[in-house]
Ligand SMILES: [Ca+2]
Protein backbone atom coordinates (compact mmCIF):
# COMPACT_ATOMS: atom_id res chain seq x y z
CA UNK A 132 0.00 0.00 0.00
CA UNK A 133 2.76 2.44 0.97
CA UNK A 134 4.72 1.44 -2.10
CA UNK A 135 1.77 2.35 -4.35
CA UNK A 136 1.47 5.74 -2.68
CA UNK A 137 5.21 6.36 -3.10
CA UNK A 138 5.01 5.44 -6.79
CA UNK A 139 2.03 7.75 -7.33
CA UNK A 140 3.77 10.64 -5.56
CA UNK A 141 6.88 10.04 -7.63
CA UNK A 142 4.88 10.13 -10.87
CA UNK A 143 3.17 13.37 -9.81
CA UNK A 144 6.57 14.86 -8.96
CA UNK A 145 7.99 13.95 -12.36
CA UNK A 146 4.96 15.45 -14.12
CA UNK A 147 5.30 18.70 -12.14
CA UNK A 148 9.00 18.93 -13.04
CA UNK A 149 8.24 18.34 -16.73
CA UNK A 150 5.55 21.04 -16.73
CA UNK A 151 7.73 23.59 -14.96
CA UNK A 152 10.75 22.85 -17.18
CA UNK A 153 8.72 23.47 -20.30
CA UNK A 154 8.26 27.14 -19.42
CA UNK A 155 11.17 29.50 -19.86
CA UNK A 156 11.72 33.17 -19.52
CA UNK A 157 11.01 35.34 -22.55
CA UNK A 158 14.26 35.95 -24.41
CA UNK A 159 14.13 39.70 -23.87
CA UNK A 160 14.24 39.38 -20.07
CA UNK A 161 17.98 39.03 -20.24
CA UNK A 162 18.75 39.12 -16.53
CA UNK A 163 15.74 36.91 -15.76
CA UNK A 164 14.31 39.19 -13.08
CA UNK A 165 10.76 39.02 -14.44
CA UNK A 166 10.82 42.58 -15.72
CA UNK A 167 11.92 44.14 -19.00
CA UNK A 168 13.88 47.20 -18.00
CA UNK A 169 17.07 49.21 -17.87
CA UNK A 170 19.16 46.31 -16.60
CA UNK A 171 18.31 44.29 -19.71
CA UNK A 172 19.22 47.18 -22.01
CA UNK A 173 22.43 47.74 -20.07
CA UNK A 174 23.47 44.12 -20.62
CA UNK A 175 22.93 44.48 -24.38
CA UNK A 176 24.83 47.77 -24.43
CA UNK A 177 27.79 46.21 -22.60
CA UNK A 178 28.00 43.39 -25.17
CA UNK A 179 27.03 45.50 -28.18
CA UNK A 180 28.85 44.36 -31.33
CA UNK A 181 29.98 41.05 -29.87
CA UNK A 182 29.39 37.78 -31.62
CA UNK A 183 28.13 35.07 -29.36
CA UNK A 184 26.30 31.77 -29.62
CA UNK A 185 23.69 31.15 -26.94
CA UNK A 186 24.25 34.41 -25.05
CA UNK A 187 21.14 35.84 -23.40
CA UNK A 188 21.95 39.27 -24.88
CA UNK A 189 21.46 37.81 -28.37
CA UNK A 190 17.70 38.11 -28.15
CA UNK A 191 16.92 37.12 -31.74
CA UNK A 192 19.48 34.28 -31.68
CA UNK A 193 21.45 35.34 -34.77
CA UNK A 194 24.82 35.11 -32.95
CA UNK A 195 25.33 38.90 -33.06
CA UNK A 196 24.48 41.38 -30.33
CA UNK A 197 23.37 44.55 -32.06
CA UNK A 198 20.64 47.13 -32.55
CA UNK A 199 18.10 44.47 -33.52
CA UNK A 200 18.36 42.92 -30.08
CA UNK A 201 18.22 46.36 -28.49
CA UNK A 202 15.05 47.29 -30.41
CA UNK A 203 13.31 44.05 -29.44
CA UNK A 204 13.95 44.70 -25.75
CA UNK A 205 12.91 48.36 -26.07
CA UNK A 206 9.63 47.14 -27.57
CA UNK A 207 8.81 45.36 -24.30
CA UNK A 208 10.36 47.94 -21.99
CA UNK A 209 8.53 48.39 -18.70
CA UNK A 210 6.56 45.16 -18.91
CA UNK A 211 6.57 42.20 -16.58
CA UNK A 212 7.35 38.91 -18.26
CA UNK A 213 4.24 37.35 -16.70
CA UNK A 214 2.11 39.94 -18.49
CA UNK A 215 3.53 39.19 -21.93
CA UNK A 216 3.07 35.51 -22.67
CA UNK A 217 4.35 32.09 -21.78
CA UNK A 218 7.17 30.59 -23.77
CA UNK A 219 7.78 26.93 -24.32
CA UNK A 220 10.96 25.07 -25.15
CA UNK A 221 9.25 23.44 -28.13
CA1 LIG B 1 15.00 41.86 -16.80
Ligand SMILES: [Ca+2]
Nearest residue numbers: 189191193195
Ligand atom coordinates in the same frame (compact mmCIF):
# COMPACT_ATOMS: atom_id res chain seq x y z
CA1 LIG C 1 21.05 39.20 -32.16
